[in-house]
Amino acid sequence: MKQEELKTLLYDEIAKCNRCGFCLAHCPIYTIMGREWATPRGKNALVRAIIEGKIGWTPEIEDTLFRCTGCRLCTQTCFPAVETNQGVLAGRACLADMHQYPKIVDRVVEALENNFNISDEPNEDRTLWMDFLKNVPEHMYQKEKAEVVYFVGCVAAFFPLVQKIPQAFVQVLDKSKVDFTILGGEEWCCGFPLIQMGMEEKMQKLVEHNQEKVKQVSAKTVVFACPSCFHTWKEKYNTNAELLHSTQYMERLINEKKIVFNNGFNKTVTYHDPCDLGRNSKVFDPPRNILNAIPGLKLVEMANNRQLCNCCGGGGDLEMIDPELSAAIAERKIQEIQDTGAEVVVTSCQQCIRTISGYARKKEIDLKVMDITEVVLEAMGS
Amino acid sequence: MDREKMVEELVKLVGKENVLSSETDLYLYGYDASLFRGKPDCIVLPGSTEEVSKIVKFAHEAGVHVVGRGSGTNLSGGTIPTQGGIVVHFSRMNRILEIDIENQRAVVEPGVFTLALKNALARYGYVYQPDPASEKVSTFGGNFGENSGGPHCLKYGVTTNHILGAEVVLYNGDVVHVGGKTLDNPGYDLTGVLVGSEGTLGIATKLILRIMPKPEAVKTMLAIYNTLEDAGKTVSAIIGDGIVPATLEMLDRLTIKAVEESIHAGFPLDAEAVLIIELDGLKDGMERLAERIMEICKKNNVREVKAAKTEAERMQLWAGRKGAFGAIARLRPNYLVCDGTVPRTKLPEVLTKVMEVGRKYDLSIANVFHAGDGNLHPLILFDERNEEELRKVHLAGSEIMKLCAEAGGTISGEHGIGTEKKKEMLFVFTPQDIGAMKKVKMAFDPEDIYNPGKVLPEIQE
Ligand SMILES: Cc1cc2nc3c(=O)[nH]c(=O)nc-3n(C[C@H](O)[C@H](O)[C@H](O)COP(=O)(O)OP(=O)(O)OC[C@H]3O[C@@H](n4cnc5c(N)ncnc54)[C@H](O)[C@@H]3O)c2cc1C
Ligand code: SF4
Ligand code: SF4
Numbered sequence: 001m002k003q004e005e006l007k008t009l010l011y012d013e014i015a016k017c018n019r020c021g022f023c024l025a026h027c028p029i030y031t032i033m034g035r036e037w038a039t040p041r042g043k044n045a046l047v048r049a050i051i052e053g054k055i056g057w058t059p060e061i062e063d064t065l066f067r068c069t070g071c072r073l074c075t076q077t078c079f080p081a082v083e084t085n086q087g088v089l090a091g092r093a094c095l096a097d098m099h100q101y102p103k104i105v106d107r108v109v110e111a112l113e114n115n116f117n118i119s120d121e122p123n124e125d126r127t128l129w130m131d132f133l134k135n136v137p138e139h140m141y142q143k144e145k146a147e148v149v150y151f152v153g154c155v156a157a158f159f160p161l162v163q164k165i166p167q168a169f170v171q172v173l174d175k176s177k178v179d180f181t182i183l184g185g186e187e188w189c190c191g192f193p194l195i196q197m198g199m200e201e202k203m204q205k206l207v208e209h210n211q212e213k214v215k216q217v218s219a220k221t222v223v224f225a226c227p228s229c230f231h232t233w234k235e236k237y238n239t240n241a242e243l244l245h246s247t248q249y250m251e252r253l254i255n256e257k258k259i260v261f262n263n264g265f266n267k268t269v270t271y272h273d274p275c276d277l278g279r280n281s282k283v284f285d286p287p288r289n290i291l292n293a294i295p296g297l298k299l300v301e302m303a304n305n306r307q308l309c310n311c312c313g314g315g316g317d318l319e320m321i322d323p324e325l326s327a328a329i330a331e332r333k334i335q336e337i338q339d340t341g342a343e344v345v346v347t348s349c350q351q352c353i354r355t356i357s358g359y360a361r362k363k364e365i366d367l368k369v370m371d372i373t374e375v376v377l378e379a380m381g382s
Numbered sequence: 383m384d385r386e387k388m389v390e391e392l393v394k395l396v397g398k399e400n401v402l403s404s405e406t407d408l409y410l411y412g413y414d415a416s417l418f419r420g421k422p423d424c425i426v427l428p429g430s431t432e433e434v435s436k437i438v439k440f441a442h443e444a445g446v447h448v449v450g451r452g453s454g455t456n457l458s459g460g461t462i463p464t465q466g467g468i469v470v471h472f473s474r475m476n477r478i479l480e481i482d483i484e485n486q487r488a489v490v491e492p493g494v495f496t497l498a499l500k501n502a503l504a505r506y507g508y509v510y511q512p513d514p515a516s517e518k519v520s521t522f523g524g525n526f527g528e529n530s531g532g533p534h535c536l537k538y539g540v541t542t543n544h545i546l547g548a549e550v551v552l553y554n555g556d557v558v559h560v561g562g563k564t565l566d567n568p569g570y571d572l573t574g575v576l577v578g579s580e581g582t583l584g585i586a587t588k589l590i591l592r593i594m595p596k597p598e599a600v601k602t603m604l605a606i607y608n609t610l611e612d613a614g615k616t617v618s619a620i621i622g623d624g625i626v627p628a629t630l631e632m633l634d635r636l637t638i639k640a641v642e643e644s645i646h647a648g649f650p651l652d653a654e655a656v657l658i659i660e661l662d663g664l665k666d667g668m669e670r671l672a673e674r675i676m677e678i679c680k681k682n683n684v685r686e687v688k689a690a691k692t693e694a695e696r697m698q699l700w701a702g703r704k705g706a707f708g709a710i711a712r713l714r715p716n717y718l719v720c721d722g723t724v725p726r727t728k729l730p731e732v733l734t735k736v737m738e739v740g741r742k743y744d745l746s747i748a749n750v751f752h753a754g755d756g757n758l759h760p761l762i763l764f765d766e767r768n769e770e771e772l773r774k775v776h777l778a779g780s781e782i783m784k785l786c787a788e789a790g791g792t793i794s795g796e797h798g799i800g801t802e803k804k805k806e807m808l809f810v811f812t813p814q815d816i817g818a819m820k821k822v823k824m825a826f827d828p829e830d831i832y833n834p835g836k837v838l839p840e841i842q843e
Contacts, residue, residue, distance in 0.1 A: 015715045015765070015767060016711060016712075016715050018415070018711045018715065018716050018717065019413055019414065019415045019454075020415050020455060020516070020707065020708055020711070021414075021415055021453050021454055021455040021516070021519050022455075022516065022518065022519055022708060023519075024453050024519045025453075025495055025497070025518045025519040034427060034471070034473030034474050034476075034493075035402060035407075035425075035427065035471070035473065036407070036410040036411055036425075036454070036471070037406060037407060037410055042410050045409070045410060045413065046406065046409075046410070049409060054409070055405065055406065055409055058404065058405055058406045059404075060404045060405075060406035060407065061406060064406070078708070079644050079705050079707075079708025079709045079710075079711055079712065080644075080708065080709075080711035080712050080715075081644070081712075
């Protein structure tokens with residue numbers, strides 16, 4: 001993106017920021033870093049200063065703009081609801097145009113161009129998570145036609161710590177007798193990382209490919225266990241298929257009595273709202289309805305929940321860009337989780353799980369983190 | 383002193399990561415929530431009193447100015463480094479040091495958010511009373527600097543009534559203690575002098591606060607009016623009747639509209655004014671008091687009085703009030719808050735004149751105020767990108783301040799003087815009065831190290 005475009009697109013939006021500072025108390029970056037550049041107010045001020053030609057693209061601007069989890073808690077708590085994250089992303093797009101960005105960005109872009117996944121591994125390996133699964137049907141969950149496509153997403157497909165999500169979710173779908181398929185090696189990254197890195201224009205190829213594949217399968221519904229894939233599809237894709245997050249879909253299956261809880265789940269749990277699912281896609285109730293429908297399960301809320309839920313620290317590719325900062329945010333999140341006294345924290349996002357349990361493991365904190373698909377599977381029993 | 387040398391010295395005191403001096407940082411510490419701009423030479427983030435003391439000592443020896451900063455939410459340019467120097471940002475000094483329930487005291491570092499302490503106290507059933515609308519983000523250092531107030535200050539008094547003592551770093555780096563944990567301390571009341579001094583006399587590094595048990599019962603009512611005048615009269619009548627509610631807040635039509643557009647607080651869009659009246663204290667007798675208030679409202683042509691039935695409803699009303707300034711920002715990108723106080727009985731009359739000023743300059747003005755204290759906050763709406771409009775805003779702002787002064791009131795309820803309202807100080811004080819304040823400044827900071835160019839206007843001596 002060029003600077004003139006930044007002005008046309010965002011000057012009026014950013015000018016709504018009157019520097020009141022109310023967002024400071026909420027922004028996970030500021031409350032850890034404690035310096036003005038980390039605040040949403042500061043980010044707005046910098047983008048504005050650039051638009052007004054008062055400041056150039058300094059290296060610090062790059063640091064600032066690449067330190068935002070996209071949690072949008074600032075917008076949520078800002079009275080004029082300034083879309084700070086939009087300014088941040090547009091700013092990144094300008095930086096991308098000038099080739100000014102963290103090194104890791106090139107690696108991700110390259111991976112997506114060569115292998116269509118963020119792990120830079122052969123794309124056929126997207127199904128390796130099945131190796132650990134018993135009773136996999138012959139078609140390996142890849143059918144030519146199906147009612148439902150389960151879009152797995154790169155992180156859940158490739159990262160061992162969270163492969164438990166597709167492993168659990170296909171079993172849930174199987175047990176509920178859903179006619180579904182995955183795209184296997186034909187699933188390409190949804191493009192979310194490119195938006196985060198300010199290179200949205202590069203995602204078109206991915207979008208078109210995925211749209212086409214869903215069409216070929218004649219699927220009526222695409223289901224995502226990843227909130228960011230879900231959000232990206234909703235915002236950037238053009239398809240006739242219905243787009244649902246796994247929580248919305250499982251809620252439906254429960255209502256249709258296709259999911260039945262034979263086991264229950266006898267634990268106190270708290271629920272963490274992933275930013276891209278909760279605040280950014282406004283899906284708050286389905287996960288709670290699911291949890292409340294499970295016999296034996298007791299749900300307790302964190303001090304900040306739903307619209308005000310604090311980010312885990314893993315949003316906006318922050319974990320890639322500044323792992324230390326991401327970890328510091330996770331540490332605080334864990335404190336908030338522990339304050340509830342819950343035995344398990346349930347969420348519905350592989351990135352949140354990675355950030356939260358990644359930190360807990362490293363610090364040897366005894367914390368059980370589960371994806372909602374796992375909880376549902378366990379509660380279904382046999 | 384050149385900047386590089388300064389940074390080098392400061393790095394020795396607080397470490398590299400806690401000194402900021404890039405062009406970007408200097409830009410970012412050049413603003414606050416006001417309309418003013420400045421540019422510091424560098425920014426330091428100290429972690430302890432010792433570090434603050436060393437920084438100030440260094441600044442003093444080098445003849446460099448020092449400006450304290452919390453969250454930079456003040457509306458009067460109080461944190462603008464108008465003459466350069468070092469900005470000391472307290473974000474790292476954000477620990478609650480002590481909560482002493484038995485003696486009803488808390489000790490905090492200056493960077494603690496006001497609401498953070500309140501949240502910590504809630505667990506014990508205790509409160510810290512002052513409640514600026516910005517409490518979720520304002521710091522105790524900032525509250526101390528501005529002597530902040532809020533709706534509940536009608537009954538409980540402003541910040542100065544709740545800060546009993548402080549650890550203060552003087553202009554030369556010396557650390558002293560003023561006040562203490564007791565309500566009445568021997569000697570001069572230096573705490574009283576320092577609270578509200580906007581960082582011009584000393585920098586607080588620890589604050590001793592008074593905390594109180596949460597009132598047994600609370601009752602919150604929303605009174606809805608068809609005219610501003612009736613709402614204003616109700617306020618005078620309630621106080622005149624000898625009742626001191628915990629709050630008596632007023633919002634006018636434009637504010638109501640803005641609030642309802644951003645959050646649904648439940649204010650009726652077709653009302654000319656609403657009052658938020660809250661009672662707190664013992665359960666016993668509260669209903670009777672509420673009835674008396676309703677009677678008064680009725681006598682003054684209230685359209686309807688609604689009582690919050692649940693805590694959630696009550697929070698909703700307060701969310702509307704606390705978000706009023708912010709919500710105004712939905713109407714136009716910027717607003718200027720004129721913070722003035724008039725005798726309560728003059729409220730309706732002054733309000734009419736305020737609206738006339740708006741018409742004269744063709745500016746929209748929204749009103750939201752601590753009516754019980756006669757503290758007005760006319761908000762003038764504009765877009766700071768429009769220079770002509772900005773010019774008119776400043777003229778109108780000054781005219782409104784003059785109105786307050788002429789009505790026998792004063793020019794700042796709680797937002798401070800800062801850079802913004804220096805010249806308006808002369809609307810309410812004589813040069814002799816200002817001269818007396820200058821002597822205090824000279825006594826505390828003879829070399830003008832701290833926050834230069836703030837609060838006191840130039841006078842001929
Ligand atoms: C939307 C909005 C609503 C507001 N509502 C209210 C309200 O209802 N009531 C009210 O009173 N104010 C209100 N304010 C003004 C402001 O929030 C308060 O004055 C608040 O106390 C400032 O806190 P801060 O941490 O932002 O201080 P800053 O703005 O950072 O600093 C304020 C002053 O204190 C000085 N200072 C900071 N730290 C120290 C220290 N450690 N020692 C000595 N001096 C120090 C600074 O130099 C400066 O002069 C509002 C502001 C906004 C933007
Ligand atoms: S982004 Fe919103 S909350 Fe933050 S300073 Fe700007 S207007 Fe205030
Ligand atoms: S989106 Fe989240 S991380 Fe980014 S500026 Fe807003 S609050 Fe901070």
